[in-house]
Amino acid sequence: MNEPDELDLSDRVMMGDGGVSEDSDLATRIGRLVRERPYGVLCTQSQSQPYGSLVALAATDDLTTFVFSTPIATRKYRLLSECDHVALVIDSRSGAPAELMQVEAVTATGRAHVVPPGPDFEHWAGLLIACHPHLAAFVRAESSALVRVEVVRYFHVCRFQEVRQWVPSRTT
Amino acid sequence: MGPQPNYVIPLADVDGSHEPLVGGKSARLGTLADAGHPIAPGFCVTIRAYELFLAESRLESLVRMELDRKRFEDMRWEEIWDAALRIRSAFLSHPVPAEVAVAVIEALAPYPADTAWAVRSSAPGEDSANRSFAGLHESYVGVVGRQAVIDALRLVWASLWSDAAMLYRQELGLDPARSRMAVLVQAMRTEEVSGVAFGCDPRKLSCEFAIVEAVPGLCSGLVDGQVDPDWWQLRRSDGTIVEWRPGSRDEVGTPSPLLQEQDLSHLLGVLIGVESLFAWPPDIEWTGRAKRFTLLQARPITTLAPDGKDKRGWYLTLRPGMARLRKLRTRVAEELIPALEAEGIRLAAEDLEARTNEQLAEAIEERLASVKRWTKTYWDEFIPFAHGVRRLAVYYNDAVRPEDPYEFVGLLQGEDLLATQRNAALQSLAGRLRHNTPLCDAIEKACGSTSTDAMNWQQDVLAAVRSLMGGESFLTEFRRTLESVLDLAYGNTRLSDRPDLILRTVLEMARSIDQDVRRTTKSGIQTAETLTQRLLAAVGPERREEALETLEIGKLSWRLRDNDNLLLARVESQLIRAIDVAARRLKSTDRLAPGAKVTDKAAGPIIAGLRDRTAGEIVLLEETETERVTKSVCPDETPRQLIGQPAAPGLETGTVRCIRSSEDLGRFQAGEVLVCDAIQPMMTHLVPLASAIVERRGGMLIHGAIIARELGIPCVNGIPNVVDALKDADLVTVDGYLGIVTIGLPEFDLELAETR
Numbered sequence: 042m043n044e045p046d047e048l049d050l051s052d053r054v055m056m057g058d059g060g061v062s063e064d065s066d067l068a069t070r071i072g073r074l075v076r077e078r079p080y081g082v083l084c085t086q087s088q089s090q091p092y093g094s095l096v097a098l099a100a101t102d103d104l105t106t107f108v109f110s111t112p113i114a115t116r117k118y119r120l121l122s123e124c125d126h127v128a129l130v131i132d133s134r135s136g137a138p139a140e141l142m143q144v145e146a147v148t149a150t151g152r153a154h155v156v157p158p159g160p161d162f163e164h165w166a167g168l169l170i171a172c173h174p175h176l177a178a179f180v181r182a183e184s185s186a187l188v189r190v191e192v193v194r195y196f197h198v199c200r201f202q203e204v205r206q207w208v209p210s211r212t213t
Numbered sequence: 214m215g216p217q218p219n220y221v222i223p224l225a226d227v228d229g230s231h232e233p234l235v236g237g238k239s240a241r242l243g244t245l246a247d248a249g250h251p252i253a254p255g256f257c258v259t260i261r262a263y264e265l266f267l268a269e270s271r272l273e274s275l276v277r278m279e280l281d282r283k284r285f286e287d288m289r290w291e292e293i294w295d296a297a298l299r300i301r302s303a304f305l306s307h308p309v310p311a312e313v314a315v316a317v318i319e320a321l322a323p324y325p326a327d328t329a330w331a332v333r334s335s336a337p338g339e340d341s342a343n344r345s346f347a348g349l350h351e352s353y354v355g356v357v358g359r360q361a362v363i364d365a366l367r368l369v370w371a372s373l374w375s376d377a378a379m380l381y382r383q384e385l386g387l388d389p390a391r392s393r394m395a396v397l398v399q400a401m402r403t404e405e406v407s408g409v410a411f412g413c414d415p416r417k418l419s420c421e422f423a424i425v426e427a428v429p430g431l432c433s434g435l436v437d438g439q440v441d442p443d444w445w446q447l448r449r450s451d452g453t454i455v456e457w458r459p460g461s462r463d464e465v466g467t468p469s470p471l472l473q474e475q476d477l478s479h480l481l482g483v484l485i486g487v488e489s490l491f492a493w494p495p496d497i498e499w500t501g502r503a504k505r506f507t508l509l510q511a512r513p514i515t516t517l518a519p520d521g522k523d524k525r526g527w528y529l530t531l532r533p534g535m536a537r538l539r540k541l542r543t544r545v546a547e548e549l550i551p552a553l554e555a556e557g558i559r560l561a562a563e564d565l566e567a568r569t570n571e572q573l574a575e576a577i578e579e580r581l582a583s584v585k586r587w588t589k590t591y592w593d594e595f596i597p598f599a600h601g602v603r604r605l606a607v608y609y610n611d612a613v614r615p616e617d618p619y620e621f622v623g624l625l626q627g628e629d630l631l632a633t634q635r636n637a638a639l640q641s642l643a644g645r646l647r648h649n650t651p652l653c654d655a656i657e658k659a660c661g662s663t664s665t666d667a668m669n670w671q672q673d674v675l676a677a678v679r680s681l682m683g684g685e686s687f688l689t690e691f692r693r694t695l696e697s698v699l700d701l702a703y704g705n706t707r708l709s710d711r712p713d714l715i716l717r718t719v720l721e722m723a724r725s726i727d728q729d730v731r732r733t734t735k736s737g738i739q740t741a742e743t744l745t746q747r748l749l750a751a752v753g754p755e756r757r758e759e760a761l762e763t764l765e766i767g768k769l770s771w772r773l774r775d776n777d778n779l780l781l782a783r784v785e786s787q788l789i790r791a792i793d794v795a796a797r798r799l800k801s802t803d804r805l806a807p808g809a810k811v812t813d814k815a816a817g818p819i820i821a822g823l824r825d826r827t828a829g830e831i832v833l834l835e836e837t838e839t840e841r842v843t844k845s846v847c848p849d850e851t852p853r854q855l856i857g858q859p860a861a862p863g864l865e866t867g868t869v870r871c872i873r874s875s876e877d878l879g880r881f882q883a884g885e886v887l888v889c890d891a892i893q894p895m896m897t898h899l900v901p902l903a904s905a906i907v908e909r910r911g912g913m914l915i916h917g918a919i920i921a922r923e924l925g926i927p928c929v930n931g932i933p934n935v936v937d938a939l940k941d942a943d944l945v946t947v948d949g950y951l952g953i954v955t956i957g958l959p960e961f962d963l964e965l966a967e968t969r
Binding site: 066067068138140141142143194196201202206208 | 277282852854951961963
């Protein structure tokens, strides 16, 4: 006899908030996280030295591109200029130690490009400002650079150690 | 700074307004005392004490780590039990906050040092008219001494997180994170008679009658269902005794009633008084009579949901008491297992080929009935007895307080399981092949030819094997092994009908003898004898007999839990054999298509076909493979790390071999990572060949986990849908320390390609 489960609880259903359950696909979960937490740690590197910076960001609906703004006199801008391989980490922490198993995080790996002035700039700046209206002046400042990150892959972490990967595909 | 929190409140000072702080049980007792009912003296340890304990010990994080490892509805009961055991151990390993301990000791001080205490759960919201945690949260009676009371306090706190309580809370939709526990500590009264009473008949909710039950001595035996009580039905309006049934006692003839008319009249008065106080018909526990009468507790009668969905009763069966385990031991070990074994042997000895069609049809019917009957027994009696090993776990941990809550598993080593005997037989066969390359080659060649007919397979293909040195004796031993320990059903396959599958495994075993594939008992694990001595030393001479009995029942329940599966698989195998004989006969007369796949589901049409010779060809419904229910996973979304339970420590990387059917058993190669839904007792012989084990089924006490621990093979179990998430030849790293399975190597090829 194939040894049966003694009690099957699989008929019980639990849903998370906002209709996004743990059964939702990664795109839905990552999209929600980015909408609810539009901040992330930008990871850069140069000459074997990694570096991390917190940035305010926005993402396209298809999650293939992030955009953020940075003053050009910053270390992160210099590092970006030297190496365009970057990662972004976005997470749902509130900081309480007991919430470890509830924290959700994504690491997006990809390549950064500075957006030159022109129609493209308006498009990407509009996306970022729509998400962070109070940053409009900062984004349009002469000393700021607008950077878009083309995402190659996402690593999604929940329950401390459960990791899944997802490669976004462009809708246009 | 605010006022000092109330960690302890004397019962005499408690009233109904204290319920959020002391729980309903304590608050009601306070109210009853105020109304003049006699109650036992004592005090309440409030939820503030529990909260301080949680805060100081930081156990809330641990609880969340345990319970949020995966979705609660994805956790099997055994995994919840495991989590509860670890939480319980953690509660026991953290000290009670000094402020609380001081308050408890001060509250105990006025009483003689040898006072026996009842330490009971009193969680706010515990009991109401439509739910009851009675029996799901712990209570301890006969607790003597300060330290023992403080220990019991932690155990009652921990019982908020018992498997049964967690499941019941989940069912009721109560948020575990908001649950709190208060504890009631009362001096015990030892009286000649105790019992329960109901203000109305709880079976019918008829308020015309009250019910009284009484047992000699303490009430706990009655509440646990261990003692059969005297039972009265009383008319509430005038106290008339409508019916009396004596409980079973060791007396010759009809026993005299435990209560007299005046006692019953007094109890009815108490019931009516309590009902008028609380405005609900009560369920009370009491002890003593006349002037020595004491009310132990009062709660609303729990009305079970009319749809029968309330599973509290079922959850209570998850923790059978020692009396029930003793009864089950006798019944299972002395009656049922020998009978099941005899059934398998009897059926195997029957010559089915010689039977007429009618006799063969009868044989199939008999075997179908036997499988059905024994499957029911499996659920009703074998599984409940299996809780003996869990009782041992809790007993060992309470006595020894080991750092590793699974240290007790070492006590189960070396048990003489049927599966162990089979695995030893296969190892013996493998030993015969060792260094005998010609014989190995011949067997390998023979395994290339598959047949579902074991005898033909031997005759047609094994002539070459016989002619080799050692070949004849190997085949003789192999045949004996097939018949004696491999007459088992695995799905719809009789393993004894598939010698090719078994021989492939034996070949792998022979090869692995010379490789460094782990097969020795893990050196770090402590011997059963050492752990037994540790247990006996911890309990002391007074509890030695109790410990030995708990140990004996625990080991027996573990052993029989394995054996019952194999013995039942043998009866199932004999059902398949009868159906196969019938199918061959029907095929030979063109009544059944030559290629028809026959399973036990085809028994009905096969029986009908045997009996009705005039009917034409028998058409069997095509069995479609049960569709796998999998989560919809986007094709461009891949798992990288899977999380399960760390069931046996170790770290190994290897390629995956998923076992989904009997065919896969023969494909398993030494050094592969064994991935399956659950390691069945029928396939444990593969475990020593595996570099690591990954299972969907979770639990520290399931076959795969225990064997892996013994052999020092890393094991991660409890990964939902793991057989769908992994496929053959996937490279995985199994981390049995953390319960993580990592798929593939870390690579950034994708990112690098994007930049080219």
